């Protein structure tokens with residue numbers, strides 16, 4: 535476990551915002567082509583601000599930690615700002631990821647984008 539930062543291990547052991555939102559305004563689901571892991575993310579949006587977010591993942595420890603971190607990063611942010619977050623930002627916020635695990639951080643960031651896209655499709659003309 536030495537190659538993982540304290541933050542990654544902490545978020546893996548105590549992931550934030552795990553679960554579903556039944557009346558979500560947007561839902562994103564993505565699969566990681568590298569490993570086949572999948573993730574689903576639910577968002578609530580009010581006046582262009584993400585007021586709540588939850589995720590479920592069938593993925594590795596790095597996927598759990600990055601999704602946990604990304605949910606903390608986007609909560610309270612505007613849709614636009616949330617879309618600007620890159621997987622590198624998420625990995626940095628976690629104190630880095632082993633290079634072999636960087637692909638796992640794509641899942642979290644793409645899932646945010648997919649949830650926002652779904653929200654836009656349903657609520658914007």
Ligand code: FES
Pocket residue numbers: 566569570571593594595596597637638641
């Ligand atoms: Fe699949 Fe990390 S190994 S997301």
